[in-house]
Amino acid sequence: MKRAVVLLSGGIDSTTTLAIAITGGYEAYALSFDYGQRHQLETEAARRVATSLGAKDHRIAQIDLRVFGGSALTDDVAVPKRRSETEIAQGIPVTYVPARNTIFLAYALAWAEVISADDIFIGVNAIDYSGYPDCRPEFIEAFVKLADLGTKAGVEGRRFQIHAPLIKLSKAEIIRKGIELGVDFSLTHSCYDPKPDGLACGECDSCLLRLKGFREAGTNDPIRYATI
Amino acid sequence: MKRAVVLLSGGIDSTTTLAIAITGGYEAYALSFDYGQRHQLETEAARRVATSLGAKDHRIAQIDLRVFGGSALTDDVAVPKRRSETEIAQGIPVTYVPARNTIFLAYALAWAEVISADDIFIGVNAIDYSGYPDCRPEFIEAFVKLADLGTKAGVEGRRFQIHAPLIKLSKAEIIRKGIELGVDFSLTHSCYDPKPDGLACGECDSCLLRLKGFREAGTNDPIRYATI
Numbered sequence: 001m002k003r004a005v006v007l008l009s010g011g012i013d014s015t016t017t018l019a020i021a022i023t024g025g026y027e028a029y030a031l032s033f034d035y036g037q038r039h040q041l042e043t044e045a046a047r048r049v050a051t052s053l054g055a056k057d058h059r060i061a062q063i064d065l066r067v068f069g070g071s072a073l074t075d076d077v078a079v080p081k082r083r084s085e086t087e088i089a090q091g092i093p094v095t096y097v098p099a100r101n102t103i104f105l106a107y108a109l110a111w112a113e114v115i116s117a118d119d120i121f122i123g124v125n126a127i128d129y130s131g132y133p134d135c136r137p138e139f140i141e142a143f144v145k146l147a148d149l150g151t152k153a154g155v156e157g158r159r160f161q162i163h164a165p166l167i168k169l170s171k172a173e174i175i176r177k178g179i180e181l182g183v184d185f186s187l188t189h190s191c192y193d194p195k196p197d198g199l200a201c202g203e204c205d206s207c208l209l210r211l212k213g214f215r216e217a218g219t220n221d222p223i224r225y226a227t228i
Numbered sequence: 229m230k231r232a233v234v235l236l237s238g239g240i241d242s243t244t245t246l247a248i249a250i251t252g253g254y255e256a257y258a259l260s261f262d263y264g265q266r267h268q269l270e271t272e273a274a275r276r277v278a279t280s281l282g283a284k285d286h287r288i289a290q291i292d293l294r295v296f297g298g299s300a301l302t303d304d305v306a307v308p309k310r311r312s313e314t315e316i317a318q319g320i321p322v323t324y325v326p327a328r329n330t331i332f333l334a335y336a337l338a339w340a341e342v343i344s345a346d347d348i349f350i351g352v353n354a355i356d357y358s359g360y361p362d363c364r365p366e367f368i369e370a371f372v373k374l375a376d377l378g379t380k381a382g383v384e385g386r387r388f389q390i391h392a393p394l395i396k397l398s399k400a401e402i403i404r405k406g407i408e409l410g411v412d413f414s415l416t417h418s419c420y421d422p423k424p425d426g427l428a429c430g431e432c433d434s435c436l437l438r439l440k441g442f443r444e445a446g447t448n449d450p451i452r453y454a455t456i
Binding site: 059060061062063064065067068069092096097098099100101102103106107109110111113114115133134136138139142143145146147149150151152154155 | 287288289290291292293295296297320324325326327328329330331334335337338339341342343361362364366367370371373374375377378379380382383
């Protein structure tokens with residue numbers, strides 16, 4: 001069975017990506033990060049999802065992104081609330097974490113090399129997250145070149161593949177795809193700024209995109225929100 | 229004054245690289261990693277060197293490379309001793325850490341983006357470390373492309389430069405260069421497998437290359453060895 005490392009945050013996109021890898025016949029090695037998120041809900045969701053979908057292994061790497069600052073997701077900067085679709089679509093948001101996907105893919109590559117996997121799955125999406133430079137197809141292609149040049153495996157002739165199966169899908173299409181593959185979205189977590197009791201805020205960009213996605217997919221979001 | 233992020237392990241190469249960046253007129257932001265080394269001597273050396281050379285800032289990122297295993301530098305695998313020059317030059321050693329320079333450069337890029345630095349210095353060397361794929365010029369070039377595509381700064385038109393000033397120098401040339409720039413090599417640490425009292429073993433690949441370098445540079449290595 002072919003092995004693949006799958007980056008898993010425990011949100012809608014990475015969960016659907018894990019389901020795609022597994023139904024595609026890969027033995028999935030799920031990789032999550034504890035990077036000084038404001039809350040541990042994200043890694044807990046990743047844990048639930050990995051178990052539920054039958055990942056072969058799941059590791060959580062402790063990494064330190066707070067050491068530099070520079071993002072609302074790692075610093076004490078306010079997460080924007082109730083932004084309109086136009087506002088969300090414009091520019092690079094304060095929730096952008098510098099070089100995050102470069103760091104995540106570098107770790108995925110390290111694990112892939114150790115377990116002799118040639119395939120890495122990442123749930124990046126260039127539609128809803130057009131503001132994030134490291135979610136674009138050309139970024140992924142540049143990483144593949146780097147992976148082949150920068151590893152023992154690459155030098156020995158193995159060729160890495162980075163799969164980004166959601167890159168051109170809308171959130172509604174991702175949700176439909178996930179449901180089709182049997183994903184239980186009640187296990188997932190998306191909110192950037194959850195309430196103390198763990199409920200999603202319903203107002204940050206991530207909640208708004210998620211809710212819109214479920215609306216457009218014509219189905220209910222199974223998680224509970226503080227505001228709804 | 230132009231800012232640069234300088235990767236600093238506290239060994240001969242990265243210390244000389246830091247001196248090159250500072251004498252080249254950069255305000256240096258030195259970056260080291262605590263990645264589950266078997267010993268803390270490396271980060272202590274980095275601390276001493278950063279202070280001695282006058283880095284503007286020095287941060288040590290805690291990162292987790294043990295989570296995957298796969299290297300004598302992060303696992304309980306024996307570090308090879310007393311290998312001949314031919315043995316050292318051949319193949320990829322067990323001290324190779326999968327995707328290490330990809331991970332280190334990804335972090336350097338994150339910090340560069342936060343402090344608005346366009347320049348990153350890394351002390352890789354393709355002569356003595358020909359066995360490490362991520363020390364080759366083509367790897368560095370591939371990372372520059374990735375950096376421009378994967379960051380907000382790149383999208384906004386800034387162009388990153390990765391400086392690898394030692395890439396074609398021999399160890400002896402690096403040592404001469406360091407001495408010329410006033411580096412105090414007694415502050416540095418290179419050994420992969422130091423003794424409990426902190427003395428360098430004198431027998432691992434890193435010690436052997438260092439000793440050979442000082443010999444060829446025609447000067448004495450100012451650090452103490454357990455075996456000499």
